[in-house]
Amino acid sequence: MTAVELHHGAASDVGLVREVNEDSYLATPPVFVVADGMGGHDGGDVASRIVVEEFGRLATNGYDPEHGAAVIAETLQACQGRIVEYAAAQRARGATGFRAGTTAVVAMLVEDAGTPQWLLANLGDSRAYRFRDGELDQVSVDHSLVQELVDSGAITEADAAVHPERHVITRALGVPEHRNDARADYFLLPLPSAERLLLCSDGVSGMLEAAEIAEILGRLEDPRDAADAVVAAAVAAGGRDNATAVVVDVVGLVRQDAYDAERQRGSLEEKLGALP
Amino acid sequence: MSEPSTWEREGAARSFQPGDWYAVLGPHVVVLLPPSQRQRAAATWSAVDAGAGFDEVLDAVLADGLRGLPAFALVGRRDPARSAVTALLRGPVRASFTADGETVAVDGDAAVTWVERTFATVQEMVLVAEPVAAGPQLPAGDGLVRVSRLQQPAAAAVPEPLPEPLPEALRVPEPEPEPAPQEASGLDLVEELLTEPVVVLPEPDDLPPVPPPAPGGAAVPPPPPFPPPAFDADQAGDHDGLTETGRGPAVEPSPATSRPVARLAFSHGETVDVDRPVVIGRAPEARRFEPHDQPRLVTVPSLHQEISATHVEVRPGAGADHGLAVATDLGSTNGTVVVQPGLGPEELRPGIPVQLLPGAVIDLGDGVTVHVTNP
Numbered sequence: 178m179t180a181v182e183l184h185h186g187a188a189s190d191v192g193l194v195r196e197v198n199e200d201s202y203l204a205t206p207p208v209f210v211v212a213d214g215m216g217g218h219d220g221g222d223v224a225s226r227i228v229v230e231e232f233g234r235l236a237t238n239g240y241d242p243e244h245g246a247a248v249i250a251e252t253l254q255a256c257q258g259r260i261v262e263y264a265a266a267q268r269a270r271g272a273t274g275f276r277a278g279t280t281a282v283v284a285m286l287v288e289d290a291g292t293p294q295w296l297l298a299n300l301g302d303s304r305a306y307r308f309r310d311g312e313l314d315q316v317s318v319d320h321s322l323v324q325e326l327v328d329s330g331a332i333t334e335a336d337a338a339v340h341p342e343r344h345v346i347t348r349a350l351g352v353p354e355h356r357n358d359a360r361a362d363y364f365l366l367p368l369p370s371a372e373r374l375l376l377c378s379d380g381v382s383g384m385l386e387a388a389e390i391a392e393i394l395g396r397l398e399d400p401r402d403a404a405d406a407v408v409a410a411a412v413a414a415g416g417r418d419n420a421t422a423v424v425v426d427v428v429g430l431v432r433q434d435a436y437d438a439e440r441q442r443g444s445l446e447e448k449l450g451a452l453p
Numbered sequence: 454m455s456e457p458s459t460w461e462r463e464g465a466a467r468s469f470q471p472g473d474w475y476a477v478l479g480p481h482v483v484v485l486l487p488p489s490q491r492q493r494a495a496a497t498w499s500a501v502d503a504g505a506g507f508d509e510v511l512d513a514v515l516a517d518g519l520r521g522l523p524a525f526a527l528v529g530r531r532d533p534a535r536s537a538v539t540a541l542l543r544g545p546v547r548a549s550f551t552a553d554g555e556t557v558a559v560d561g562d563a564a565v566t567w568v569e570r571t572f573a574t575v576q577e578m579v580l581v582a583e584p585v586a587a588g589p590q591l592p593a594g595d596g597l598v599r600v601s602r603l604q605q606p607a608a609a610a611v612p613e614p615l616p617e618p619l620p621e622a623l624r625v626p627e628p629e630p631e632p633a634p635q636e637a638s639g640l641d642l643v644e645e646l647l648t649e650p651v652v653v654l655p656e657p658d659d660l661p662p663v664p665p666p667a668p669g670g671a672a673v674p675p676p677p678p679f680p681p682p683a684f685d686a687d688q689a690g691d692h693d694g695l696t697e698t699g700r701g702p703a704v705e706p707s708p709a710t711s712r713p714v715a716r717l718a719f720s721h722g723e724t725v726d727v728d729r730p731v732v733i734g735r736a737p738e739a740r741r742f743e744p745h746d747q748p749r750l751v752t753v754p755s756l757h758q759e760i761s762a763t764h765v766e767v768r769p770g771a772g773a774d775h776g777l778a779v780a781t782d783l784g785s786t787n788g789t790v791v792v793q794p795g796l797g798p799e800e801l802r803p804g805i806p807v808q809l810l811p812g813a814v815i816d817l818g819d820g821v822t823v824h825v826t827n828p
Contacts, residue, residue: 246742247744247747254521289749363741363747364739364740
């Protein structure tokens with residue numbers, strides 16, 4: 178019997194430009210969430226908090242780990258209902274044009290035939306990355322206008338980073354006109370392939386190059402330090418948006434290096450002159 | 454007492470014209486759902502297939518709330534032993550019901566929530582969900598089909614004496630009184646099954662109970678034995694865009710049945726039922742799948758790294774492949790070979806699903822084979 182041990186760190190900062198931090202996060206093993214709210218004070222912050230509340234309930238009450246995707250889908254649906262209701266109530270009280278919406282990126286430990294796995298889900302442009310062997314691998318695919326342009330070949334990844342409409346997202350929770358687009362994409366990863374996960378809002382991924390994030394995640398072993406440093410770097414880089422990061426490490430896995438990984442390292446060391 | 458017609462009888466088959474709407478057809482109920490409601494259609498079919506009654510089917514249709522459901526139609530007999538037919542319509546769905554030469558039209562747009570009508574007896578019903586393309590009427594039994602128009606003609610009225618109303622206290626809840634002069638047909642079996650207590654969960658009945666909260670929130674639900682799959686460093690190099698799974702080429706929803714369509718016996722000893730997508734590889738991952746389609750990841754040993762991290766997928770087939778397993782190579786480096794019984798080896802083309810007959814053998818390379826058998 179091997180229990181899965183998770184270590185985590187989380188940090189969030191309002192940034193240098195915004196007045197309200199509309200990001201929220203949940204770091205309650207085995208459920209982790211980053212939500213980036215939209216709509217301004219009492220709008221986006223409430224929407225993202227609703228997401229954290231609903232998923233927090235899963236963390237405390239437990240869930241069926243064999244049907245994780247259905248569990249997440251139901252929870253997102255519940256969030257959607259609550260946010261739409263909340264916005265309608267605000268409008269009914271006279272706040273004309275009141276809007277509240279949020280992104281969500283979720284990492285949840287599930288299990289299949291006794292094997293624990295990471296189940297990830299995303300909606301909007303908050304991201305899930307995995308970090309291993311010094312490399313940062315973006316797992317989630319943004320639901321954003323620029324991602325659609327990249328997918329269609331109209332622009333490159335580099336263009337996307339500076340595109341004027343890079344903040345326009347195509348799926349979100351709580352936005353009535355996105356009603357049919359409150360669907361998340363789901364991802365299953367075996368734990369050994371994702372010993373460190375990063376969930377973050379676009380205030381992190383939009384301010385830092387992937388290489389900068391990778392450098393921090395590789396340098397700082399403690400996930401609390403890593404999360405703090407990632408957010409601090411995003412703020413230092415300009416802090417144009419709320420920046421939030423959750424870093425989760427799976428610890429205690431017996432790591433079996435694959436045959437060709439050994440061989441590659443051997444040949445690399447040989448080329449570098451480390452071995453005779 | 455009027456002479457009720459039977460709502461469903463052998464020979465009183467339905468007919469439909471193809472379209473984009475989902476029609477869930479059961480022995481006692483018919484449900485129409487808009488093209489956007491794929492998951493709801495799957496869940497509703499699960500309920501109907503499990504023999505759920507009218508009210509339980511309504512629960513399944515509304516399980517995800519009414520707000521996200523712009524339109525639907527649910528027509529059937531709330532009491533299978535009686536002839537009365539109830540119709541619920543929401544949104545741009547129109548229906549007409551004919552009895553004794555009289556036709557009543559019902560329009561789902563005429564109410565904020567839904568329009569409800571009950572008819573003592575119905576001889577013919579037509580449901581129209583979207584503009585109907587000219588074309589032949591196709592026969593439909595029970596199942597899940599995509600339609601624009603559905604018609605349920607009645608057979609000649611069969612005398613079906615209703616049971617005398619009993620005082621509530623005397624009524625025995627189970628079994629339901631059978632309509633007496635029903636001739637022997639497959640339907641009797643359905644009726645019989647329906648008198649048994651029915652579990653209406655849209656999910657498979659092997660649903661394990663929700664685990665208690667993890668102690669102290671420290672780690673996971675029950676810590677399972679965990680044989681760590683082989684870790685490999687080059688796996689990142691495998692993400693060539695073709696390894697995306699869960700978005701199989703199948704356009705139609707996989708039938709949301711929990712019944713496995715095949716069993717996979719792996720050469721390393723593992724046995725897996727194909728009741729959902731099974732993603733096989735050296736260190737398999739699944740990307741961008743839908744929540745009702747959560748795959749099972751099966752890690753196979755690959756001593757010489759000939760098997761790709763995410764190599765091949767086997768899933769229950771949809772549409773023409775319904776009831777069979779289909780295999781799809783997910784862009785593996787060294788390919789997948791399938792040997793169907795009595796045929797020569799066939800190399801799978803990446804992304805193209807191939808039906809698997811019982812007795813087929815899938816060869817992933819590196820000495821790993823998978824035998825396909827009946828479940």
